[in-house]
Amino acid sequence: xQGNKKDVVLSLRNLEVTFGExxxxxxxxxxxxxxxxxxxxxxxxxxxGSGKTTIGRAIxxxxxxxxxxxxxxxxxxxxxxxxxLDHEVTQKIQMIFxxxxxxxxxxxxxxxxxxxxxxxxxxxxxxxxxxKRVEKALLDVGLLPEFASRFPHEFSGGQRQRIGIxxxxxxxxxxxxxxxxxxxxxxxxxxxxxxxxxxxxxxxGLTYLFxxxxxxxxxxxxDRIAVIHKGRIVELAETEKLFANPLHPYTxxxxxxxxxxxxxAEQKKVLLVYDPSCHDYSVDKPRWLxxxxxxxxxxxxxxxxxxxxxxxxxxxxGGV
Amino acid sequence: xxxxxxxxxxxxxxxxxxxxxxxxxxxxDVSLDVYExxxxxxxxxxGSGKSVFTKAxxxxxxxxxxxxxxxxxxxxxxxxxxxxxxxxxxxxxxxAMVLQDxxxxxxxxxxxGAQIGEAVRMHQGLKGDALKSAVVEIxxxxxxxxxxRRAKQYPHEFSGGMRQRVVIAIAVACRxxxxxxxxxxxxxxVTIQAQILKLLRDxxxxxxxxxxxxxxxxxxxxxxxDRIAVMYAGDIVEIGKSEEVFYDPKHPYTWALLxxxxxxxxxxxxxxxxxxxxPNLFYEVKGDAFAARNPxxxxxxxxxxxxxxxxxETHKARTWLLDPRAPKVEPPEHxxxxxxxxxxxxxxx
Numbered sequence: 001x002q003g004n005k006k007d008v009v010l011s012l013r014n015l016e017v018t019f020g021e022x023x024x025x026x027x028x029x030x031x032x033x034x035x036x037x038x039x040x041x042x043x044x045x046x047x048x049g050s051g052k053t054t055i056g057r058a059i060x061x062x063x064x065x066x067x068x069x070x071x072x073x074x075x076x077x078x079x080x081x082x083x084x085l086d087h088e089v090t091q092k093i094q095m096i097f098x099x100x101x102x103x104x105x106x107x108x109x110x111x112x113x114x115x116x117x118x119x120x121x122x123x124x125x126x127x128x129x130x131x132k133r134v135e136k137a138l139l140d141v142g143l144l145p146e147f148a149s150r151f152p153h154e155f156s157g158g159q160r161q162r163i164g165i166x167x168x169x170x171x172x173x174x175x176x177x178x179x180x181x182x183x184x185x186x187x188x189x190x191x192x193x194x195x196x197x198x199x200x201x202x203x204x205g206l207t208y209l210f211x212x213x214x215x216x217x218x219x220x221x222x223d224r225i226a227v228i229h230k231g232r233i234v235e236l237a238e239t240e241k242l243f244a245n246p247l248h249p250y251t252x253x254x255x256x257x258x259x260x261x262x263x264x265a266e267q268k269k270v271l272l273v274y275d276p277s278c279h280d281y282s283v284d285k286p287r288w289l290x291x292x293x294x295x296x297x298x299x300x301x302x303x304x305x306x307x308x309x310x311x312x313x314x315x316x317x318g319g320v
Numbered sequence: 321x322x323x324x325x326x327x328x329x330x331x332x333x334x335x336x337x338x339x340x341x342x343x344x345x346x347x348x349d350v351s352l353d354v355y356e357x358x359x360x361x362x363x364x365x366x367g368s369g370k371s372v373f374t375k376a377x378x379x380x381x382x383x384x385x386x387x388x389x390x391x392x393x394x395x396x397x398x399x400x401x402x403x404x405x406x407x408x409x410x411x412x413x414x415x416a417m418v419l420q421d422x423x424x425x426x427x428x429x430x431x432x433g434a435q436i437g438e439a440v441r442m443h444q445g446l447k448g449d450a451l452k453s454a455v456v457e458i459x460x461x462x463x464x465x466x467x468x469r470r471a472k473q474y475p476h477e478f479s480g481g482m483r484q485r486v487v488i489a490i491a492v493a494c495r496x497x498x499x500x501x502x503x504x505x506x507x508x509x510v511t512i513q514a515q516i517l518k519l520l521r522d523x524x525x526x527x528x529x530x531x532x533x534x535x536x537x538x539x540x541x542x543x544x545x546d547r548i549a550v551m552y553a554g555d556i557v558e559i560g561k562s563e564e565v566f567y568d569p570k571h572p573y574t575w576a577l578l579x580x581x582x583x584x585x586x587x588x589x590x591x592x593x594x595x596x597x598x599p600n601l602f603y604e605v606k607g608d609a610f611a612a613r614n615p616x617x618x619x620x621x622x623x624x625x626x627x628x629x630x631x632x633e634t635h636k637a638r639t640w641l642l643d644p645r646a647p648k649v650e651p652p653e654h655x656x657x658x659x660x661x662x663x664x665x666x667x668x669x
Contacts, residue, residue, distance in 0.1 A: 049479075186536045220586075
């Protein structure tokens with residue numbers, strides 16, 4: 001992990017997001033708490049429907065929250081907030097979307113798509129200044145400034161995702177929510193976009209919340225990983241600790257599902273399937289515990305004992 | 321491999337598309353043999369022609385596309401010149417296809433049972449109760465619980481993974497001999513992806529299918545494929561047994577594809593990425609199509625198209641690097657690591 005540990009940019013406290021009204025209420029995110037430090041990449045992994053995107057959208061204030069707090073630089077940003085703070089948050093927290101084919105306005109030119117956020121700034125920019133910023137943002141993501149006068153359909157998937165990234169960068173954000181930014185892309189393009197993201201992070205000290213369903217990408221990009229299942233975080237650890245000693249059965253199932261470019265190992269591989277009924281929480285109530293430094297897991301006392309045994313028997317290496 | 325029976329044999333296939341008065345050469349002189357009972361994966365970037373190539377096996381080319389020359393021989397019959405009427409006998413019954421996105425490949429207005437039943441009725445002529453029980457049996461085969469109840473439901477009541485199971489159920493409903501899976505898991509989660517791949521493997525065993533996978537992700541196919549064909553710019557640049565392609569790849573494009581897998585990346589270092597874009601197929605490609613993006617390209621790569629060089633009896637690649645006169649070019653670091661992984665395999669050769 002980079003930087004000072006105490007320098008928390010974004011902090012979630014017992015966050016809950018629900019959809020629907022009383023009788024048909026659905027809790028999409030329950031009791032989620034974590035801190036994201038400045039300059040780090042925080043990974044959020046889970047299957048579709050686990051609530052990982054909902055958390056990302058709650059942070060950028062698209063979804064209202066029903067309980068808990070989201071703190072950005074120490075200030076509460078969910079619920080009712082002042083107009084000034086709202087402006088500040090919209091500028092400083094930006095989002096990169098999953099599908100570059102669907103997230104760009106087909107009728108607008110790249111120039112407008114990239115600079116749309118700037119029109120909302122308090123301090124109006126002159127036309128020349130705006131143009132200059134667009135040009136710079138495009139260059140930063142490896143596109144040519146001439147592209148500003150073109151329409152999205154003239155670009156390939158990878159280029160479109162770069163436009164999406166330029167649109168986020170132009171606001172000079174501190175924090176970026178990247179919601180599955182590469183899962184709609186080809187493998188060869190994936191590498192380019194991942195490199196671009198980590199490059200920008202180094203240059204500008206950005207902080208990322210990286211949402212994905214695929215742990216193989218996470219190992220490459222994330223400093224810490226939280227595994228979410230059915231709206232609840234079940235395990236949180238530094239990347240290498242998580243890969244060395246996955247404790248929660250769901251994490252282990254996710255890890256076993258990573259396809260490896262190794263035919264012999266693949267043929268021997270046993271696929272783990274997570275069955276939530278393997279937990280018996282009727283008497284022994286589950287809780288959230290730091291089982292080793294910087295490694296948290298959700299479980300009950302009986303499971304913690306089992307997990308401790310796994311931790312003590314492993315020498316740090318090994319794992320999956 | 322030589323002893324195995326060939327089920328599909330493609331010879332010097334050329335496919336072109338008419339686009340705004342110009343001709344796009346999508347498949348350039350491709351030959352491929354598919355053996356009975358094997359599982360073959362065709363890997364390539366988007367636009368490499370992998371989908372067009374396999375669509376030609378079912379007569380599903382878009383209206384502006386046509387087979388210019390070459391043969392597609394299925395069990396002794398050349399299908400390249402088939403009319404629509406002739407294709408109907410092949411499609412679904414002999415060769416079936418699973419498409420990429422289960423969200424769009426099912427009819428939202430019909431029940432799952434009706435959609436599977438349609439295929440069974442058309443090809444096997446079953447009716448009434450016999451049809452119903454056949455549908456339930458098929459759903460059971462693809463691992464859907466409570467098939468009687470599920471058959472009466474609509475696609476929106478199914479999750480993505482379940483829908484893909486249904487699409488697979490429809491594809492295998494008429495016991496085809498060849499099943500083509502076009503990116504069967506790209507739209508799905510990793511955990512579901514692993515389950516679907518397992519299902520496809522099981523069905524292959526059970527029904528004695530020959531399967532052809534199409535994918536852009538080399539990571540996925542290690543699990544399912546016996547043989548791998550790497551496609552680039554409308555041409556197969558390398559083909560071999562799965563172990564051969566993963567542990568001892570020869571073509572620079574295969575090196576590049578493998579190196580860019582995030583599974584092999586190291587944190588803090590840049591992931592390998594392929595520079596540039598694939599060639600424009602509106603123009604004739606000169607030399608090795610990958611040369612322009614290959615930092616280690618030889619001079620001859622820009623001038624003359626390389627022939628296939630045999631590495632082993634089952635493994636061949638279209639690259640001048642295999643020519644005895646070529647200078648020795650070391651593969652990138654990731655490939656050398658993969659080679660170590662397959663150490664035992666390579667040693668036993």
